[in-house]
Amino acid sequence: MKKAFQTLLNDIDVVFEQDPAARSRLEVVFTYSGVHAIWSHRIAHWLWKKKLYFIARLLSQVSRFITGIEIHPGAQIGQRLFIDHGMGVVIGETCEIGDNVTIYQGVTLGGTGKEKGKRHPTIEDNVLIASGAKILGSFTIGKNARVGAGSVVLKEVPPNSTVVGIPGRVVIRDGVKINGDLDHHLLPDPVADKFRELEEQVRQLQEELERLREQPANDRKHS
Template identity: 65%
Template sequence: MFRRMKEDMDTVFHQDPAARTYIEVFLTYSGLHAIWSHRVAHFFYKRRFYFIARVISQINRFFTGIEIHPGATIGRRFFIDHGMGVVIGETCEIGNDVTIYQGVTLGGTGKEKGKRHPTIKDYALIATGAKVLGSITVGEASKVGAGSVVLKDVPDHSTVVGIPGRVRVQNGKRIGPSDLDHHKLPDPMADRLNELKLQIERMQGELNMLKEKEERKKDANPNL
Protein backbone atom coordinates (compact mmCIF):
# COMPACT_ATOMS: atom_id res chain seq x y z
CA MET A 1 0.00 0.00 0.00
CA PHE A 2 2.73 2.45 0.96
CA ARG A 3 4.66 1.64 -2.23
CA ARG A 4 1.57 2.48 -4.30
CA MET A 5 1.11 5.75 -2.41
CA LYS A 6 4.76 6.62 -2.99
CA GLU A 7 4.34 5.79 -6.69
CA ASP A 8 1.28 8.07 -6.87
CA MET A 9 3.19 10.95 -5.32
CA ASP A 10 6.14 10.38 -7.66
CA THR A 11 3.66 10.63 -10.55
CA VAL A 12 2.61 14.07 -9.29
CA PHE A 13 6.25 15.23 -9.26
CA HIS A 14 6.69 13.88 -12.79
CA GLN A 15 3.55 15.58 -14.13
CA ASP A 16 3.32 18.83 -12.15
CA PRO A 17 6.30 21.24 -12.02
CA ALA A 18 4.55 23.13 -9.19
CA ALA A 19 5.00 20.19 -6.79
CA ARG A 20 7.79 20.92 -4.29
CA THR A 21 7.81 18.49 -1.38
CA TYR A 22 6.23 15.15 -0.50
CA ILE A 23 4.46 16.64 2.51
CA GLU A 24 2.92 19.35 0.30
CA VAL A 25 1.75 16.79 -2.25
CA PHE A 26 0.46 14.45 0.47
CA LEU A 27 -1.61 17.13 2.19
CA THR A 28 -2.79 19.47 -0.57
CA TYR A 29 -3.32 17.59 -3.86
CA SER A 30 -7.04 16.86 -4.20
CA GLY A 31 -6.53 14.64 -7.25
CA LEU A 32 -4.30 12.39 -5.20
CA HIS A 33 -6.80 12.28 -2.34
CA ALA A 34 -9.58 11.39 -4.79
CA ILE A 35 -7.59 8.47 -6.21
CA TRP A 36 -6.75 7.12 -2.76
CA SER A 37 -10.37 7.42 -1.62
CA HIS A 38 -11.53 5.68 -4.77
CA ARG A 39 -9.31 2.69 -4.07
CA VAL A 40 -10.97 2.25 -0.70
CA ALA A 41 -14.44 2.65 -2.21
CA HIS A 42 -13.58 0.24 -5.05
CA PHE A 43 -12.39 -2.34 -2.50
CA PHE A 44 -15.84 -2.36 -0.87
CA TYR A 45 -17.63 -2.20 -4.23
CA LYS A 46 -15.94 -5.37 -5.50
CA ARG A 47 -17.09 -7.15 -2.32
CA ARG A 48 -20.69 -6.00 -2.91
CA PHE A 49 -20.72 -3.51 -0.04
CA TYR A 50 -22.31 -1.04 -2.43
CA PHE A 51 -23.77 1.34 0.15
CA ILE A 52 -20.47 1.78 2.00
CA ALA A 53 -18.68 2.23 -1.32
CA ARG A 54 -21.10 4.97 -2.41
CA VAL A 55 -20.86 6.76 0.93
CA ILE A 56 -17.07 6.85 0.63
CA SER A 57 -17.28 8.13 -2.95
CA GLN A 58 -19.73 10.88 -1.94
CA ILE A 59 -17.53 11.97 0.96
CA ASN A 60 -14.64 12.05 -1.50
CA ARG A 61 -16.75 14.19 -3.86
CA PHE A 62 -17.66 16.60 -1.06
CA PHE A 63 -14.05 17.23 -0.04
CA THR A 64 -12.30 17.13 -3.44
CA GLY A 65 -14.90 18.18 -6.02
CA ILE A 66 -14.04 15.00 -7.95
CA GLU A 67 -16.75 12.37 -8.48
CA ILE A 68 -15.50 8.85 -9.18
CA HIS A 69 -18.03 6.05 -9.09
CA PRO A 70 -16.72 3.22 -6.89
CA GLY A 71 -17.29 0.76 -9.74
CA ALA A 72 -14.80 2.48 -12.06
CA THR A 73 -11.58 0.58 -12.76
CA ILE A 74 -8.44 2.73 -12.63
CA GLY A 75 -4.87 1.68 -13.41
CA ARG A 76 -1.57 2.79 -11.96
CA ARG A 77 0.04 6.25 -12.05
CA PHE A 78 -3.28 7.93 -12.82
CA PHE A 79 -2.93 11.72 -12.54
CA ILE A 80 -5.77 14.21 -12.07
CA ASP A 81 -4.47 17.77 -12.44
CA HIS A 82 -6.43 20.25 -10.29
CA GLY A 83 -9.51 18.06 -10.72
CA MET A 84 -12.50 20.21 -9.77
CA GLY A 85 -15.58 19.05 -11.67
CA VAL A 86 -14.14 15.73 -12.86
CA VAL A 87 -16.78 12.98 -13.23
CA ILE A 88 -15.90 9.33 -13.88
CA GLY A 89 -18.74 6.84 -14.45
CA GLU A 90 -19.37 3.38 -13.05
CA THR A 91 -18.24 1.21 -15.97
CA CYS A 92 -15.33 3.43 -16.96
CA GLU A 93 -11.99 1.64 -17.41
CA ILE A 94 -8.80 3.69 -17.19
CA GLY A 95 -5.39 2.25 -18.03
CA ASN A 96 -1.94 3.09 -16.70
CA ASP A 97 -0.21 6.49 -16.93
CA VAL A 98 -3.39 8.35 -17.90
CA THR A 99 -3.71 12.11 -17.28
CA ILE A 100 -6.92 14.11 -17.08
CA TYR A 101 -7.56 17.75 -16.24
CA GLN A 102 -10.30 19.69 -14.47
CA GLY A 103 -13.86 19.58 -15.76
CA VAL A 104 -13.46 16.28 -17.63
CA THR A 105 -16.47 13.97 -17.85
CA LEU A 106 -16.10 10.28 -18.64
CA GLY A 107 -19.81 9.55 -18.78
CA GLY A 108 -22.67 7.73 -20.46
CA THR A 109 -25.15 8.86 -23.10
CA GLY A 110 -28.41 7.57 -21.64
CA LYS A 111 -30.02 4.80 -19.60
CA GLU A 112 -28.44 1.88 -21.42
CA LYS A 113 -27.37 -1.14 -19.39
CA GLY A 114 -24.00 -2.88 -19.19
CA LYS A 115 -20.82 -1.19 -20.36
CA ARG A 116 -21.93 2.40 -20.90
CA HIS A 117 -18.86 4.48 -20.06
CA PRO A 118 -15.55 4.98 -21.89
CA THR A 119 -12.40 2.90 -21.85
CA ILE A 120 -9.26 5.03 -21.67
CA LYS A 121 -6.10 3.18 -22.67
CA ASP A 122 -2.55 3.64 -21.37
CA TYR A 123 -0.78 7.02 -21.70
CA ALA A 124 -3.91 8.84 -22.90
CA LEU A 125 -4.48 12.51 -22.03
CA ILE A 126 -7.90 14.15 -21.64
CA ALA A 127 -7.62 17.94 -21.57
CA THR A 128 -9.63 20.53 -19.64
CA GLY A 129 -13.40 20.40 -19.99
CA ALA A 130 -13.49 17.51 -22.46
CA LYS A 131 -16.48 15.15 -22.48
CA VAL A 132 -15.97 11.53 -23.48
CA LEU A 133 -19.38 9.88 -23.60
CA GLY A 134 -20.63 6.35 -24.13
CA SER A 135 -19.07 2.92 -24.40
CA ILE A 136 -16.19 4.04 -26.60
CA THR A 137 -12.44 3.65 -26.47
CA VAL A 138 -9.78 6.34 -26.40
CA GLY A 139 -6.71 4.66 -27.82
CA GLU A 140 -3.25 4.30 -26.35
CA ALA A 141 -1.22 7.53 -26.14
CA SER A 142 -4.09 9.50 -27.67
CA LYS A 143 -5.09 13.05 -26.71
CA VAL A 144 -8.47 14.70 -26.42
CA GLY A 145 -8.33 18.49 -26.80
CA ALA A 146 -9.80 20.93 -24.30
CA GLY A 147 -13.57 21.38 -24.56
CA SER A 148 -14.01 18.54 -27.06
CA VAL A 149 -17.02 16.21 -27.04
CA VAL A 150 -16.03 12.69 -28.10
CA LEU A 151 -18.76 10.24 -29.11
CA LYS A 152 -16.80 7.77 -31.26
CA ASP A 153 -13.75 5.57 -30.78
CA VAL A 154 -10.37 7.28 -30.96
CA PRO A 155 -7.54 5.27 -32.61
CA ASP A 156 -4.19 4.80 -30.89
CA HIS A 157 -1.69 7.68 -31.09
CA SER A 158 -4.30 10.18 -32.26
CA THR A 159 -5.42 13.68 -31.35
CA VAL A 160 -9.12 14.55 -31.25
CA VAL A 161 -10.53 18.09 -31.11
CA GLY A 162 -13.83 19.83 -31.67
CA ILE A 163 -17.56 19.30 -31.16
CA PRO A 164 -18.19 16.58 -32.08
CA GLY A 165 -14.65 15.34 -31.66
CA ARG A 166 -12.77 14.53 -34.85
CA VAL A 167 -9.35 12.99 -35.34
CA ARG A 168 -6.92 15.70 -36.50
CA VAL A 169 -3.56 13.99 -35.95
CA GLN A 170 -2.80 10.28 -36.15
CA ASN A 171 0.59 8.63 -35.77
CA GLY A 172 2.25 12.03 -35.96
CA LYS A 173 0.60 13.01 -39.26
CA ARG A 174 -1.97 15.77 -39.50
CA ILE A 175 -5.17 14.60 -41.19
CA GLY A 176 -7.26 17.71 -40.53
CA PRO A 177 -6.91 21.48 -40.50
CA SER A 178 -6.27 21.81 -36.76
CA ASP A 179 -3.19 21.05 -34.72
CA LEU A 180 -3.07 19.71 -31.18
CA ASP A 181 -2.29 22.93 -29.32
CA HIS A 182 -5.05 23.58 -26.81
CA HIS A 183 -5.15 27.28 -27.65
CA LYS A 184 -5.73 26.57 -31.35
CA LEU A 185 -8.79 24.35 -31.16
CA PRO A 186 -11.50 24.84 -33.80
CA ASP A 187 -14.30 27.29 -32.99
CA PRO A 188 -17.46 26.16 -34.84
CA MET A 189 -19.38 29.32 -33.91
CA ALA A 190 -16.61 31.60 -35.18
CA ASP A 191 -16.33 29.54 -38.38
CA ARG A 192 -20.06 29.88 -39.01
CA LEU A 193 -20.00 33.62 -38.34
CA ASN A 194 -17.10 34.01 -40.79
CA GLU A 195 -19.12 32.12 -43.44
CA LEU A 196 -22.11 34.41 -42.87
CA LYS A 197 -19.85 37.46 -43.10
CA LEU A 198 -18.49 36.30 -46.47
CA GLN A 199 -22.02 35.67 -47.77
CA ILE A 200 -23.12 39.16 -46.69
CA GLU A 201 -20.09 40.71 -48.37
CA ARG A 202 -20.87 38.85 -51.62
CA MET A 203 -24.52 39.91 -51.48
CA GLN A 204 -23.48 43.51 -50.78
CA GLY A 205 -21.12 43.42 -53.76
CA GLU A 206 -23.88 42.06 -56.05
CA LEU A 207 -26.30 44.72 -54.77
CA ASN A 208 -23.78 47.47 -55.48
CA MET A 209 -23.31 46.14 -59.03
CA LEU A 210 -27.08 46.23 -59.61
CA LYS A 211 -27.26 49.80 -58.31
CA GLU A 212 -24.46 50.86 -60.63
CA LYS A 213 -26.25 49.29 -63.61
CA GLU A 214 -29.46 51.10 -62.75
CA GLU A 215 -27.62 54.40 -62.41
CA ARG A 216 -25.91 53.91 -65.81
CA LYS A 217 -29.27 53.20 -67.42
CA LYS A 218 -30.74 56.36 -65.95
CA ASP A 219 -27.73 58.41 -67.14
CA ALA A 220 -28.05 56.95 -70.64
CA ASN A 221 -31.82 57.53 -70.78
CA PRO A 222 -32.98 60.35 -68.50
CA ASN A 223 -36.64 59.69 -69.47
CA LEU A 224 -36.65 56.40 -67.57
Protein backbone atom coordinates in the same frame (compact mmCIF):
# COMPACT_ATOMS: atom_id res chain seq x y z
CA MET B 1 -0.74 -4.55 2.28
CA LYS B 2 2.66 -4.01 0.66
CA LYS B 3 1.03 -3.70 -2.77
CA ALA B 4 -1.49 -1.18 -1.46
CA PHE B 5 1.27 0.91 0.11
CA GLN B 6 3.22 0.85 -3.15
CA THR B 7 0.11 2.03 -4.99
CA LEU B 8 -0.14 5.02 -2.64
CA LEU B 9 3.53 5.85 -3.22
CA ASN B 10 2.99 5.62 -6.97
CA ASP B 11 0.10 8.08 -6.70
CA ILE B 12 2.47 10.55 -5.03
CA ASP B 13 5.48 9.95 -7.29
CA VAL B 14 3.52 10.56 -10.49
CA VAL B 15 2.68 14.07 -9.26
CA PHE B 16 6.38 14.98 -9.14
CA GLU B 17 6.83 13.65 -12.67
CA GLN B 18 3.86 15.55 -14.11
CA ASP B 19 3.64 18.76 -12.06
CA PRO B 20 6.71 21.04 -11.82
CA ALA B 21 4.95 23.01 -9.07
CA ALA B 22 5.13 20.09 -6.62
CA ARG B 23 7.77 20.80 -3.97
CA SER B 24 7.50 18.09 -1.32
CA ARG B 25 5.68 14.87 -0.49
CA LEU B 26 4.06 16.62 2.47
CA GLU B 27 2.61 19.26 0.15
CA VAL B 28 1.29 16.62 -2.25
CA VAL B 29 -0.30 14.53 0.50
CA PHE B 30 -2.11 17.44 2.14
CA THR B 31 -2.91 19.87 -0.67
CA TYR B 32 -3.46 17.95 -3.93
CA SER B 33 -7.16 17.31 -4.47
CA GLY B 34 -6.46 14.89 -7.32
CA VAL B 35 -4.48 12.65 -4.99
CA HIS B 36 -7.19 12.88 -2.32
CA ALA B 37 -9.87 11.90 -4.86
CA ILE B 38 -7.86 8.91 -6.12
CA TRP B 39 -7.12 7.63 -2.63
CA SER B 40 -10.75 8.02 -1.62
CA HIS B 41 -11.78 6.16 -4.75
CA ARG B 42 -9.42 3.27 -4.06
CA ILE B 43 -11.12 2.76 -0.69
CA ALA B 44 -14.61 3.21 -2.18
CA HIS B 45 -13.82 0.76 -4.99
CA TRP B 46 -12.69 -1.84 -2.45
CA LEU B 47 -15.99 -1.40 -0.61
CA TRP B 48 -17.87 -1.62 -3.92
CA LYS B 49 -16.25 -4.96 -4.75
CA LYS B 50 -17.31 -6.18 -1.29
CA LYS B 51 -20.90 -5.24 -2.31
CA LEU B 52 -21.06 -2.53 0.34
CA TYR B 53 -22.66 -0.29 -2.26
CA PHE B 54 -24.24 2.31 0.00
CA ILE B 55 -21.08 2.97 2.03
CA ALA B 56 -19.03 3.11 -1.17
CA ARG B 57 -21.39 5.63 -2.77
CA LEU B 58 -21.51 7.69 0.42
CA LEU B 59 -17.71 7.86 0.54
CA SER B 60 -17.54 8.86 -3.12
CA GLN B 61 -20.05 11.67 -2.53
CA VAL B 62 -18.10 12.98 0.46
CA SER B 63 -14.97 12.95 -1.69
CA ARG B 64 -16.84 14.77 -4.45
CA PHE B 65 -17.94 17.46 -2.03
CA ILE B 66 -14.40 17.98 -0.72
CA THR B 67 -12.38 17.69 -3.95
CA GLY B 68 -14.80 18.67 -6.73
CA ILE B 69 -13.91 15.41 -8.49
CA GLU B 70 -16.62 12.80 -9.01
CA ILE B 71 -15.46 9.20 -9.43
CA HIS B 72 -18.05 6.44 -9.26
CA PRO B 73 -16.85 3.69 -6.90
CA GLY B 74 -17.46 1.10 -9.61
CA ALA B 75 -14.86 2.64 -11.94
CA GLN B 76 -11.63 0.70 -12.37
CA ILE B 77 -8.45 2.78 -12.11
CA GLY B 78 -4.92 1.55 -12.73
CA GLN B 79 -1.58 2.72 -11.36
CA ARG B 80 -0.20 6.27 -11.46
CA LEU B 81 -3.29 8.18 -12.52
CA PHE B 82 -2.59 11.92 -12.38
CA ILE B 83 -5.55 14.31 -12.10
CA ASP B 84 -4.18 17.84 -12.47
CA HIS B 85 -6.24 20.42 -10.51
CA GLY B 86 -9.27 18.25 -11.24
CA MET B 87 -12.26 20.46 -10.48
CA GLY B 88 -15.23 19.21 -12.48
CA VAL B 89 -13.76 15.84 -13.47
CA VAL B 90 -16.42 13.11 -13.77
CA ILE B 91 -15.61 9.40 -14.16
CA GLY B 92 -18.52 7.00 -14.70
CA GLU B 93 -19.30 3.65 -13.13
CA THR B 94 -18.15 1.30 -15.91
CA CYS B 95 -15.15 3.38 -16.91
CA GLU B 96 -11.80 1.53 -17.03
CA ILE B 97 -8.56 3.50 -16.80
CA GLY B 98 -5.14 1.97 -17.41
CA ASP B 99 -1.72 2.98 -16.07
CA ASN B 100 0.07 6.33 -16.40
CA VAL B 101 -3.02 8.26 -17.52
CA THR B 102 -3.20 12.05 -17.14
CA ILE B 103 -6.52 13.89 -16.81
CA TYR B 104 -6.95 17.66 -16.57
CA GLN B 105 -9.79 19.70 -15.06
CA GLY B 106 -13.30 19.53 -16.48
CA VAL B 107 -12.91 16.15 -18.17
CA THR B 108 -15.94 13.85 -18.41
CA LEU B 109 -15.66 10.12 -18.98
CA GLY B 110 -19.37 9.43 -19.31
CA GLY B 111 -22.15 7.61 -21.09
CA THR B 112 -24.58 8.65 -23.80
CA GLY B 113 -27.92 7.57 -22.34
CA LYS B 114 -29.69 5.07 -20.14
CA GLU B 115 -28.20 1.92 -21.66
CA LYS B 116 -27.27 -0.95 -19.33
CA GLY B 117 -23.98 -2.78 -18.97
CA LYS B 118 -20.69 -1.27 -20.15
CA ARG B 119 -21.60 2.29 -21.04
CA HIS B 120 -18.47 4.31 -20.27
CA PRO B 121 -15.13 4.50 -22.08
CA THR B 122 -12.02 2.39 -21.59
CA ILE B 123 -8.85 4.47 -21.35
CA GLU B 124 -5.70 2.48 -22.08
CA ASP B 125 -2.17 3.15 -20.78
CA ASN B 126 -0.28 6.43 -21.23
CA VAL B 127 -3.28 8.47 -22.44
CA LEU B 128 -3.49 12.24 -21.90
CA ILE B 129 -6.91 13.93 -21.78
CA ALA B 130 -6.74 17.73 -21.84
CA SER B 131 -8.97 20.26 -20.09
CA GLY B 132 -12.69 20.14 -20.74
CA ALA B 133 -12.63 17.10 -23.01
CA LYS B 134 -15.73 14.89 -23.05
CA ILE B 135 -15.42 11.19 -23.88
CA LEU B 136 -18.90 9.71 -24.08
CA GLY B 137 -19.81 6.10 -24.72
CA SER B 138 -18.53 2.54 -24.46
CA PHE B 139 -15.43 2.45 -26.66
CA THR B 140 -11.65 2.46 -26.25
CA ILE B 141 -9.11 5.25 -26.28
CA GLY B 142 -5.95 3.46 -27.42
CA LYS B 143 -2.54 3.51 -25.77
CA ASN B 144 -0.48 6.70 -25.98
CA ALA B 145 -3.44 8.68 -27.39
CA ARG B 146 -3.90 12.40 -26.79
CA VAL B 147 -7.30 14.12 -26.55
CA GLY B 148 -7.25 17.88 -27.13
CA ALA B 149 -8.81 20.46 -24.84
CA GLY B 150 -12.55 20.90 -25.29
CA SER B 151 -12.89 17.93 -27.63
CA VAL B 152 -16.01 15.75 -27.67
CA VAL B 153 -15.06 12.17 -28.50
CA LEU B 154 -17.90 9.83 -29.53
CA LYS B 155 -16.05 6.94 -31.14
CA GLU B 156 -12.96 4.79 -30.71
CA VAL B 157 -9.52 6.38 -30.92
CA PRO B 158 -6.61 4.29 -32.29
CA PRO B 159 -3.36 3.98 -30.32
CA ASN B 160 -0.69 6.67 -30.80
CA SER B 161 -3.27 9.18 -32.08
CA THR B 162 -4.15 12.78 -31.32
CA VAL B 163 -7.83 13.80 -31.39
CA VAL B 164 -9.27 17.33 -31.46
CA GLY B 165 -12.55 19.03 -32.26
CA ILE B 166 -16.32 18.64 -31.89
CA PRO B 167 -16.94 15.88 -32.71
CA GLY B 168 -13.43 14.60 -32.12
CA ARG B 169 -11.37 13.67 -35.16
CA VAL B 170 -7.91 12.15 -35.47
CA VAL B 171 -5.38 14.75 -36.66
CA ILE B 172 -2.15 12.87 -35.88
CA ARG B 173 -1.55 9.12 -35.97
CA ASP B 174 1.79 7.45 -35.39
CA GLY B 175 3.47 10.83 -35.70
CA VAL B 176 1.91 11.65 -39.09
CA LYS B 177 -0.49 14.60 -39.47
CA ILE B 178 -3.96 13.78 -40.78
CA ASN B 179 -6.42 16.43 -41.98
CA GLY B 180 -5.08 19.36 -40.02
CA ASP B 181 -3.00 20.56 -37.11
CA LEU B 182 -3.27 20.23 -33.35
CA ASP B 183 -4.23 23.77 -32.30
CA HIS B 184 -6.15 23.66 -29.02
CA HIS B 185 -6.89 27.39 -29.29
CA LEU B 186 -8.43 26.95 -32.76
CA LEU B 187 -11.07 24.35 -31.98
CA PRO B 188 -14.44 24.79 -33.74
CA ASP B 189 -16.70 27.48 -32.28
CA PRO B 190 -20.13 27.23 -33.98
CA VAL B 191 -21.52 30.26 -32.11
CA ALA B 192 -18.65 32.49 -33.22
CA ASP B 193 -18.97 31.14 -36.77
CA LYS B 194 -22.65 32.08 -36.86
CA PHE B 195 -21.90 35.60 -35.60
CA ARG B 196 -19.32 36.01 -38.36
CA GLU B 197 -21.90 34.92 -40.95
CA LEU B 198 -24.41 37.47 -39.58
CA GLU B 199 -21.77 40.21 -39.59
CA GLU B 200 -20.99 39.46 -43.25
CA GLN B 201 -24.68 39.60 -44.17
CA VAL B 202 -25.09 42.95 -42.36
CA ARG B 203 -22.02 44.31 -44.16
CA GLN B 204 -23.45 43.28 -47.55
CA LEU B 205 -26.81 44.89 -46.72
CA GLN B 206 -25.10 48.11 -45.67
CA GLU B 207 -23.15 48.22 -48.94
CA GLU B 208 -26.35 47.67 -50.93
CA LEU B 209 -28.10 50.42 -48.97
CA GLU B 210 -25.25 52.85 -49.64
CA ARG B 211 -25.31 51.96 -53.33
CA LEU B 212 -29.04 52.68 -53.51
CA ARG B 213 -28.61 56.02 -51.71
CA GLU B 214 -25.97 57.09 -54.20
CA GLN B 215 -28.23 56.44 -57.21
CA PRO B 216 -30.17 59.41 -58.65
CA ALA B 217 -33.87 59.50 -57.80
CA ASN B 218 -34.92 58.62 -61.36
CA ASP B 219 -32.63 55.61 -61.43
CA ARG B 220 -34.14 54.36 -58.15
CA LYS B 221 -37.62 54.63 -59.68
CA HIS B 222 -36.63 52.47 -62.62
CA SER B 223 -34.65 49.97 -60.55
